[in-house]
Amino acid sequence: MVIDKIKKRNISNDETQNSHSKADIPIGKWVKCDKCKEILYKEDLHNNYSICPNCDYHFRLSSRRRLKQIIDEGTFNEFELNIENVNPLNIKEYSKKIETLREKTGLDEAVKCGTGKIYGEDVVICIMDGNFLMGSMGSVVGEKITYSIEKAIELKLPIIIFSVSGGARMQEGIISLMQMAKTSAAISKLNKAGNLYISVLTDPTYRRSYSKLCKSWRYNTCRTRSNDRICRT
């Protein structure tokens, strides 16, 4: 199973054994755990998959980092969709804000979608990124996720969606809310097609957003070792 393989990959990490003494480390390389308040060396934290070795708290991951943890190296092919954001309410500075975020994060939007391999098994994967307007669901995010789901049906591949979202992108008004119907319809099509769908809810994912992507969360959720929750349909 894909999930077992992912777990095995994480558990088999030996780098967690490399700890550093505080006296050896230059200033500016420390980070405070949000939960236990322990001061941690960033490199140790990085090598431990961003999990606090003291209290098991899971720090938030960027889409790039998560992709590196999950997908076999060099196998990710991102879907190239030339879609531009809409600004139906003519919100001042919205377009400029998007441009600034693109430069700052190196992402074109709040989700990365494509195909890749996990231990040699082909999958379609979508990873939302909280660094881009808190992963809010705008028209581009909705379209990219819908396209990925349809691609999974076409290619007869399993799909994994990592959700990180503050909810709908209010700057896009009703267009943003419409993404709910669009992604839900795509998930229904996926269910009918019988593809494996794994929805991973990560911190933070607000209900309005994840209910679109994890239709059966009410019936089948489980808490994993991490803060993430996995639903299978």
Ligand SMILES: [Zn+2]
């Ligand atoms: Zn901690």
